[in-house]
Amino acid sequence: MDAQVADFAPLDESADADAIIARIDAAGIVGMGGGRYPSARKLREARAADVRFAIGNGMASEPGASADTTLLGQHFEAVVAGLEIVGRCLNGAGLALAVPPGSKLPAPAIEVGVPFAGDEQRLAAHFATRTAPNAGQPSDYGVAVFNVATLFAIFEAVTLGRALRRRIVSVGETDQWLAIGTPLAELPIAAAGELRVNGPLTGRPARANAVVEASTFSVGPARAPADPCIRCGWCAPACPESLVAEHLHDAFEANAEAAAVFDCIECGACTAVCPSGIDLVNEFRALKEQTRHRAALRERADAARARSDARSERLARQARQRQAQRAARLSSNHSW
Amino acid sequence: MTAALALGGLGLVVALLLSIARAVLASKERGSEGAVVDAVDALLPQSQCAQCGYPGCRPYAQAVSAGERLDLCRPGGPNTVAKLQALLGREREPAAVAQTPELVARIIERQCVGCARCIEVCPVDAIAGAPNYLHAVLAEHCTGCELCVPACPVDCIELVAWTPK
Ligand code: SF4
Ligand code: SF4
Ligand code: SF4
Ligand code: SF4
Ligand code: SF4
Numbered sequence: 001m002d003a004q005v006a007d008f009a010p011l012d013e014s015a016d017a018d019a020i021i022a023r024i025d026a027a028g029i030v031g032m033g034g035g036r037y038p039s040a041r042k043l044r045e046a047r048a049a050d051v052r053f054a055i056g057n058g059m060a061s062e063p064g065a066s067a068d069t070t071l072l073g074q075h076f077e078a079v080v081a082g083l084e085i086v087g088r089c090l091n092g093a094g095l096a097l098a099v100p101p102g103s104k105l106p107a108p109a110i111e112v113g114v115p116f117a118g119d120e121q122r123l124a125a126h127f128a129t130r131t132a133p134n135a136g137q138p139s140d141y142g143v144a145v146f147n148v149a150t151l152f153a154i155f156e157a158v159t160l161g162r163a164l165r166r167r168i169v170s171v172g173e174t175d176q177w178l179a180i181g182t183p184l185a186e187l188p189i190a191a192a193g194e195l196r197v198n199g200p201l202t203g204r205p206a207r208a209n210a211v212v213e214a215s216t217f218s219v220g221p222a223r224a225p226a227d228p229c230i231r232c233g234w235c236a237p238a239c240p241e242s243l244v245a246e247h248l249h250d251a252f253e254a255n256a257e258a259a260a261v262f263d264c265i266e267c268g269a270c271t272a273v274c275p276s277g278i279d280l281v282n283e284f285r286a287l288k289e290q291t292r293h294r295a296a297l298r299e300r301a302d303a304a305r306a307r308s309d310a311r312s313e314r315l316a317r318q319a320r321q322r323q324a325q326r327a328a329r330l331s332s333n334h335s336w
Numbered sequence: 337m338t339a340a341l342a343l344g345g346l347g348l349v350v351a352l353l354l355s356i357a358r359a360v361l362a363s364k365e366r367g368s369e370g371a372v373v374d375a376v377d378a379l380l381p382q383s384q385c386a387q388c389g390y391p392g393c394r395p396y397a398q399a400v401s402a403g404e405r406l407d408l409c410r411p412g413g414p415n416t417v418a419k420l421q422a423l424l425g426r427e428r429e430p431a432a433v434a435q436t437p438e439l440v441a442r443i444i445e446r447q448c449v450g451c452a453r454c455i456e457v458c459p460v461d462a463i464a465g466a467p468n469y470l471h472a473v474l475a476e477h478c479t480g481c482e483l484c485v486p487a488c489p490v491d492c493i494e495l496v497a498w499t500p501k
Pocket of ligand 1: 238239240241242243244245263264265266267268269270271280281284
């Protein structure tokens with residue numbers, strides 16, 4: 001991997017935030033923990049929001065997705081350097097690197113023992129020592145979260161002048177450096193059947209012709225077919241947003257709408273406890289989409305009704321006016 | 337004589353009361369029927385496309401309230417049928433309607449001759465233009481009802497998939 005040539009001139013300590021962010025933009029870096037959000041945009045927004053705390057996310061909370069942990073083992077200093085570059089862009093924000101309990105890494109690593117803290121919102125909320133407000137973004141409470149692979153890519157782009165071309169991916173039981181754009185079908189694991197990207201809980205079934213993307217941190221086998229919901233109720237206490245996943249699951253099955261689903265942060269805690277193996281997070285993603293779509297259709301219909309009524313009124317008014325004019329003409333004819 | 341007058345007067349009063357009662361009852365009935373039509377109308381997609389065989393959504397809402405089949409609205413699709421069934425308690429009725437994609441019209445500028453015929457038929461005033469000038473569909477108002485398509489003499493209106501903004 002060190003054979004990669006430089007794409008840009010390396011930036012040194014004197015580079016200001018604008019130059020660093022422009023470089024991160026040019027290197028094509030996006031949220032590599034699955035989020036895919038352009039890192040340059042995130043940094044600009046964090047600057048505008050006067051974020052005072054940046055967290056490296058090395059929690060690796062998807063079962064079987066050890067790529068981030070392996071990356072920390074291989075390139076801990078580079079990840080920390082990436083975090084420091086982020087700190088320079090955020091006017092010397094406080095820095096921390098969140099890692100799972102038992103990682104035994106030196107500062108700024110902090111072991112976080114909260115379940116599902118790999119979820120960006122939950123992690124930010126943990127550091128802001130408050131619960132995540134519904135649908136709130138980490139920047140709303142002064143925290144910016146960057147995945148460790150993103151931080152490594154930032155270090156490479158800024159300090160070594162490298163564009164983002166490859167990343168570490170958990171493939172089955174191993175962690176490998178793969179070129180971005182590698183077709184998943186070319187991986188040996190593809191021979192075993194359908195694949196799933198980014199973990200059994202919050203990941204998604206791999207699409208046809210899927211490739212390794214910048215945000216692909218794990219490739220594994222598809223989930224086993226789900227059993228019907230047995231109404232065990234385990235999902236309810238598992239949810240950090242106090243949702244009853246069972247009810248959302250019912251709404252999904254009934255092809256209905258559910259406004260409450262927008263409080264779901266897609267953390268996968270319910271999926272983790274569901275004994276029927278239901279892919280709840282993906283159901284809720286579809287339910288969000290469906291609910292949004294139906295609301296948009298209603299809005300469209302309401303607007304169309306108003307416009308149609310207005311048109312009918314106008315046509316009636318015009319007809320009345322024509323009639324009145326004709327009547328006026330007729331009576332003036334008579335007076336001649 | 338007085339008795340006849342009194343009886344006649346009483347009859348008159350009773351007739352008057354009866355007619356008032358009938359009028360009140362009738363208006364009540366109209367009111368509640370109107371409420372059902374409103375509720376049905378609120379669930380219809382408001383394309384005013386007449387594919388249901390009625391000259392618009394409101395007329396179809398009235399027909400449905402009077403017992404017409406629930407599954408005649410193609411743009412509404414199965415979701416609208418399901419909602420109508422639930423609203424009216426007519427779940428057991430057949431619902432033979434397929435999901436159709438939501439559409440929006442678009443005028444191919446290079447071909448438009450500015451005849452203004454499309455403007456006349458658009459039920460929601462979603463087309464802008466004037467005689468002899470290029471016409472355009474205001475996508476945010478268009479419901480994709482397709483009524484303008486046959487109206488265009490040069491066949492330059494196409495329908496494309498609608499996506500919520
Ligand atoms: S994924 Fe499940 S546990 Fe997490 S917020 Fe959504 S419903 Fe709750
Ligand atoms: S945990 Fe799974 S099976 Fe149990 S109630 Fe929730 S959705 Fe149903
Ligand atoms: S088919 Fe549906 S959208 Fe079209 S006029 Fe009839 S009720 Fe309205
Ligand atoms: S522009 Fe055409 S398709 Fe769109 S609402 Fe008007 S008549 Fe219907
Ligand atoms: S009917 Fe066709 S040709 Fe005529 S104004 Fe409309 S789009 Fe243009």
